[in-house]
Amino acid sequence: MASAICALCGRQAESEDLPLTWATSVENGRKLNYCDVCARENVRGIEGKLDPIYW
Numbered sequence: 001m002a003s004a005i006c007a008l009c010g011r012q013a014e015s016e017d018l019p020l021t022w023a024t025s026v027e028n029g030r031k032l033n034y035c036d037v038c039a040r041e042n043v044r045g046i047e048g049k050l051d052p053i054y055w
């Protein structure tokens with residue numbers, strides 16, 4: 001199983017499992033991963049339903 005790679009900055013997760021701080025988004029049937037930094041910056045664009053307090 002390959003490590004998760006951020007779809008925006010190309011950063012690779014240190015573990016095979018997706019870190020809890022990372023976010024996933026399914027677009028056009030493809031599962032995309034976003035690292036903690038990109039997820040925070042793009043959280044509104046990725047999933048508007050996420051609770052801002054969580055971040």
Ligand SMILES: [Zn+2]
Nearest residue numbers: 006009035038
């Ligand atoms: Zn990133």
